[in-house]
Amino acid sequence: MSGATTAPARPRPVVQPWARPFWDSARRHELVLQHCNACNQAIHYPRVACPHCGGGDLGWRRASGRGTLYSFTVVESNAPSAFIADMPYVVAVVRLDEGVQMLSNVVQCDPGELRCDQPVEVVFERLDDEFTLPKFRPLR
Amino acid sequence: MNIRRGRTAIVGTGEVPTGRFPDRSAIEIALDAARLAIRDAGIDKDEIDFVIPTTAVFSFQFSNELTTCRLVEELGLKNVSANATVFSGGSSSTNALRIASALIETGRARSILFVHCDKLGTGVSAQGGIDLFSTAGISMEWEVPFGQHYSTVAALATQRYKHETGTTDEQLSAVCVSNRKWAELNPNAYFRKPLTIDEVMASKMLSTPLRAKHSNMLFDGGAAFVVTSADHARELTDQPAYVLGEGGVVTHFAYHQEPDLTRFGWARAGRQAFLEAGIEPADIDVAEIYDSYPIYQLIAFEEIGLAPRGHAGRLHLEGATAPGGRIPTTTDGGMLSKGHIGAGGSVSLLVEAARQVMGRAGPRQVPGCRFAVETAVGGTYMDAQVTILGSDVPRGRPA
Missing domain, CATH: 3.40.47.10 (Thiolase/Chalcone synthase)
Incomplete structure (x- = not known):
């Protein structure tokens, strides 16, 4: 509701304690996914218990970092205040090879060249000292 | 049952x-x-x-x-x-x-x-509205940090739906034009001037392929x-609007968790509602379809059985959903033309469905309206809710 004079800081993830390993790994440029040891399925986003079988025996596995663009959009106007300076930016739903979906940004690309189902790979972008966000770029 | x-x-x-x-x-x-x-x-x-x-x-x-x-x-x-x-x-x-x-x-x-x-x-201000809807119903851990907001939410579904069905921007824009034709007849609607497909397609790009006139306004x-x-x-009253059937499916909180952004839970919700009502989609006289963005009107229209997959855009373009058309749709003008008032988007549609069934829809009245179907959605398209109202209670065809 304020004018555009001072843009608010980019929002930081509001982290739940059981998801902390995801963000700690991302800071080290590693993409990890929660894994259910009972039903052997990858889980994203991290849960307090397995959403498939309800079990509580959950661990972490390093992900391939590869997937495909399920869908994407290039934000050209009317962005939230904290993202106005980033326009144009790409928001995408990525289908990871492990079978889970993740919301992220596609970077290091020509937005006009993006296509649904094209292969992408993870890259990491530092937000601040605590957070590094996993993002994606077209697979080369 | x-x-x-x-x-x-x-x-x-x-x-x-x-x-x-x-x-x-x-x-x-x-x-x-x-x-x-x-x-x-x-x-x-x-x-x-x-x-x-x-x-x-x-x-x-x-x-x-x-x-x-x-x-x-x-x-x-x-x-x-x-x-x-x-x-x-x-x-x-x-x-x-x-x-x-x-x-x-x-x-x-x-x-x-x-x-x-x-x-x-x-x-709230215009930018305040955008900011409000960059966190309302959106995961503060997994989506907000990436700039998700309601334009991107709708654009992600639109992009994938176009990819899978071949639906064109012109067909998507036809939803706005069809709803506007109804709004022209609704004194409670905000946008009542005629609208053309060219005007929709010339409006400012928000989040590709979604343009300003594809977006509701608050x-x-x-x-x-x-x-x-x-x-x-x-x-x-001589003419109540009987509650004949309802169906609902909750699919997600965080939008990226939805496994199919081109379908959501509509098919099952629609089947439940029609089964309970004892009628078929072909029996519907008026469809009041939640239209915060054109993509959602197309998806729900198809998935509850009013058109085959990928055909809804063409039907809107051909005028089938507009006044005088074969299946009058979103007859109060919807969120795209009547205007979006928060939870009121589907309140308006339910009220309009009741008015049509009760014969009280004024210049928008669809003659002989017996059965109306209404759809509603919350959050980032988190649920699919279908309600069927009727001017009488059909017998037979019990579940």
């Missing part, structure tokens, strides 16, 4: 114009809508024994006043046993009707008043309705 077909009915609706009303307080709008609904129902106000307000997104203070019985006091309702807010974002009206019907069927209540009012047009407004038992409904 315990069929509840036609045991309750909407007997009155009230609605005030959608627009920008900086000089009208939220409670004034809410009371106007409530009094219109009570008058339309022809019911003594003191017959109302249960009040269900829903939340106004623009103000926690005002919402809290509704939750703490302000409507009961202001309206002077003398015989209310309970006042309880029902809120599920854009599907609040459906859930309120569902709960109201259950309370009436089980004898816990006799006549229930539902009221909605919001002031998203003048209660306004002030309010509506209300009264629900009672079918038996009492027949004492009050």
Whole structure:
């Protein structure tokens, strides 16, 4: 509701304690996914218990970092205040090879060249000292 | 299956114009809508024994006043046993009707008043609205940090749907034009000037492929309705809107968790509703489809069985959904043309469905409207809610 004079800081993830390993790994440029040891399925986003079988025996596995663009959009106007300076930016739903979906940004690309189902790979972008966000770029 | 077909009915609706009303307080709008609904129902106000307000997104203070019985006091309702807010974002009206019907069927209540009012047009700024809807219903851990907001939410579904069905931007824009033609006939709609496909496609790009005129706009407004038992409904009015069937599917909280952004839960919700109503999609006379963005009108239209997959865009382009068309759709102009008032988007559509069935839709009245289907959605398209209203209760074809 304020004018555009001072843009608010980019929002930081509001982290739940059981998801902390995801963000700690991302800071080290590693993409990890929660894994259910009972039903052997990858889980994203991290849960307090397995959403498939309800079990509580959950661990972490390093992900391939590869997937495909399920869908994407290039934000050209009317962005939230904290993202106005980033326009144009790409928001995408990525289908990871492990079978889970993740919301992220596609970077290091020509937005006009993006296509649904094209292969992408993870890259990491530092937000601040605590957070590094996993993002994606077209697979080369 | 315990069929509840036609045991309750909407007997009155009230609605005030959608627009920008900086000089009208939220409670004034809410009371106007409530009094219109009570008058339309022809019911003594003191017959109302249960009040269900829903939340106004623009103000926690005002919402809290509704939750703490302000409507009961202001309206002077003398015989209310309970006042309880029902809120599920854009599907609040459906859930309120569902709960109201259950309370009436089980004898816990006799006549229930539902009221909605919001002031998203003048209660928040334009950028404030964008910012509000960059966190409302969006995961603060997994989506907000990546710039997700309601334009990107709709654009992601639109992009994938175009990819899978070959639907064109022109067909998507035809949804806006069809809904505008209905809004031209609705004195409560905000946008009433004729609109062309070229104008839609020339409007500013928001998030590809979604343009400004593909987007709803936020306004002030309010509506209300009264629900009672079918038996009492027949004492009050010659033409109640019977609640024939409903179906619902909750699919996600965080948008990226949705496994199919081109379908959601509509197919199952629609099957449940039609099964309960004892009719088929081909029997529908009027479709009031939740249209916060054109993509959602196309998806729900197809998935509940009104058109084959990938055909809805062409039907809109051909005029089948517009006034005089084969399947009149979103006849109050919808959120795209009447205007979006928060939870009121589907309140308007439910009220319009009831008006059509009751023969009270004025210049928009679809002649001989017997069955209307209405859809509602909350959050980032988190649920699929389908309601079928009818001017009579069909026999036969029991589940």
